[in-house]
Amino acid sequence: MTKAERREEQEKQRAAKAAVQPEGGSSGGKGGGQQQKKTPQPGTQAAESNAPRTPQVAHSSRGAPDASSVPTEKRANEPAGPPPVPTHSRLFPHLRLPKANILASASVAGTSKAEIHTSILRLALQFSSFKITGGNARCIATLTALKSVINSYTTPQGTTLSRHLMTYLSPQISHLVAARPMSASMGNAIRWLKYEVSVLSIDLPEQNAKDFLCERIDTYIRDRITVADRVIEDHAMEKIRDGDVVLTYARSSSVERVIKAAHEAKIQFSVVVVDSGPLFEGKSLIATLPPDLSVTYVLLPSLSPILPTVSLCLFGAHSLLANGALYSRAGTASVAMMARERNIPVLVCCETYKFSEKVWGDGVTHNELAPTTSASAPVPTVSLEHINLLYDLTPASYITAVITEVGLIPPSSVPTVLFRQGVTAAQGL
C-alpha cells in the first residue's frame, strides 16, 4: 500500500475512533478473557474475513503510531468469537486456546486492524489453526513475513527508520502473539531484529536500510537455523551406529533431518516414532521418512514394552532453558524419564538460537492449550472440559546431551553458551 493510501486510512480511523472511544476503553484490562458475550458486530466479522485489509469499521485508537502498545494489549485479552465452551480452562485459568477467528479479532474495538500487514494476517491465521507448527518453521515464517512488512514500510516525516520502524512492527508482532503465544525461537529472533533496527545508522537512506535489514534477516535464517541444522545433523549422525534403534517423539524438523541424513549415509538403523495426541505429529513425520527405512509407530501408552529395544533417544526442542531443562512437545518428559531409567542416552537436537535465559521449574506456569481435534473425544460441555497441554518441561537430569551447532554439550552447559552469546543478546534487549 502506498503512503498516501495509508494516510487516508488513518484519517478514517481517527474519525471512527472518536466515535467508539468510550466503548473501546471499557473493554480493556486483564482477566477480561472470560467475557464471551462481547463479540464484534457479526456483519463486520463476515466482511472482515472476506476482505481483511478493508477497514470498514475501524475501531482504531491509533492516532499517533507510538500509541500502539496499549490497544494491542487490550486486543490480546479480547475474547475470541462466540465458541460455546470457555476458552479458558478451569484448571489452568492462565492458559487459553488459540483464537479460532483471529482475523475477526483483529477488528475488535480498540485495535488497529488496518495497520496489520496482509502477510502477518495470513501468518496469524496459519499459526492459530496449527497449519504452521514447530519452532524453526514458525521462526522462519515470522522473519519472512516481517521482511515483507519492512519492505512495505515507509518512514513518516520527521522521524527516522531506526527509531520508528519498531513501533510500526510491534502491532504486527502483537497480532501474531494474539493468534498463538510466541515461541521461544520467534522471541529470540525478534529481539535480535529489534537490536539490528536500533543500531541502524540514522544517515542510511531508507531503501538501503530496508535492503540491509532484509539481508540481515536472510543471514540470520541461514546461520542460526539452516546451517546450524546441517551441523547438528553431522554431530548427531556420529552418534548413530549400525544396528541402533533410534527413538523419537512427535515431530521435530531437526530430528527429521538427522534421521534422513543418517539413512542417506547408509547407516543401518531403525526408528521408533512415539506419538500422542492432540496433534499426532508423528504421523506426518512418518510420511516424510524414506520408505525403505524401518519404522515402528507406537503411541505413548505402549512405550514401556518397546523401550528395551531402543538404543538412543533423539528429541527436538521448543526451547532449552538456562537451567538445562527442555521445553518441548508434551509427552517428551515422560519418554525421557523412562529412557533415562534404562540408561538409554537421551539426546536433544537444538539450535543455540532456541536457548532461553529463562528458568522455569515446571511446565504448568507457561504452557499452551490446543483445541481437541479428535472426533472420538467426548463433547465438551459446561461441566466437562478438555485440557490439551502442548508442552512439558523435561528436567536437565533426564538429558544426556544437547546436540547444538557448537557441538555436543551437556544440558548444564546451556548457560555457558548463553553467556557467550549474551553480549549481543543483552544489547538487543
Next chain:
Amino acid sequence: MESTASPAASSPLSATPLIVPLMSPSALSEGSDQLAPLPGPPPFDVVQAYRNHLTDEDLPMPIAAVASLTELVERSSAQTMSQLVHELQSGAEKLKKGTANPISLSAGCDLFVRYVTTTRQEHDDFALHKQEIVEQGRAYAKQLPPESRDKISKFALGFIQDDAILTHSYSRVVMQALLAAHRARKRISVYVTEARPRSLGVKTVNLLERNQIPCTLILDTAVAYIMDKVDLVLVGSEAVVESGGLINAVGTAGLAIIAKDSGRPFYALVESYKFLRHFPLNQYDLPYMPTYLPLPAQHPSRGLQTPNHLLSRASSITSMASSAHAATIPSTPSREQPKAGFGPLFSAGLSGGMTKEQVDQNPEVDYTRPELISLVVSDVGILTPQGVSGYLVGVFAD
C-alpha cells in the same frame, strides 16, 4: 610458558572435527600468493617420534604427542600457514591411527593443532613464525606436566586428611599428590587396586612402600569389600571428556559406582591437557576404540534390531550357552592351591586364569559417568563435572 598455554586454552576458535580450522588473516593472505610446495625432505615418521618420546617414563601421552608434533613442525617444509596446518592435521591423524589407545594422545594433538591455528603470526617471515611455534611447543612439553602436577597436588592436599585412600592402577599425578600429602605429615594409608589386565597397581604399591606410606594391594574384585573402610577415592585419568566424565583404566567406573553407593567422595586428579573434546553417550561410545567383549554367538540380525527381533533373543542366548559348554571347563581351583603371582596372570596351565585371547577381548579403559564424580581437581582449578564441560564449551565453542 604461561603465555603458551593461555592463548591455546582461551582462544575461542572452533575446533570441532568437522570444521576446518580457521587461520589468521595474515596467514590467509600469505597462503594465497605463495602456493608452490617445495620438494620435501626425507619423510618424518611422526608415530616413531611419538614412540621415542614415550620411552621417557615421565612424559604423559598427550605431551608426547605435542612433542612429536612439534618435531613435525620443525622438519616441515611448509611455506604457508594452511600447508602447515594441513601437515599437522594429517600428522595428528597418523598418530591417532598408529597407536592402540589414542584417547589421551588425541587430547594433546587437538590442543597443539588448536594452538598453531589460533596463534597470531607476529613475524612477516613464516620460517620465524614456525620457529616460534617450535620453541613454544618445546617449552610447553617440558614445563607443563610438572607445573600442572604441582598445582594439582597442592589443590588435592586440601581434600586429604589423615585418611584411608583408595586409588586405582597407577597415575603419576595421584602418586605425586599422595607423596605431597605424606610430606605434609598427613597420616594417610592407601588401598591400591591391582587393576588387571596391566596390573599397574603393583607399581603404585612399590613406589608407596619405597616412600614408607602404608599401603595394601587389593584385588579388583575386592573393591566393594573394602569401600566401607575407605574415606575417599582418588584416581587419575587418561582423559576428561566433555560430559565431565572420565576415561580411565578399566575398573574405574565400577570403583566410582561402588563409591557412590557407599557415599564416599570420588575425586579425579587430571591435568588440563587431558581435557578431550568428545562426548561419550555410554561405555561403547569411546573415540577410536573398537568394541570389546562381543558375544561369541553374535546374532546375525543384530545389525538391524527391530523390536520384532526381540523374540529371537532367547534363541541366541541358548546358542551362546551351548557354545560355552563345548569348551572344556576347568575344575574349580581349591583355596589351598598356590596363588598366582603378579605379572603374566594368564600364564598357561594356571587353573582359573584367563587365556591371552580372553584377556585381549577386554577393554583397556572405561567411561565413568559425571554423576559418579564428586570433583575434578585440575591445574585450571577444582571443578565439578559440570564445570569441566562448561570449561570445555567455553574453550571450544564459538
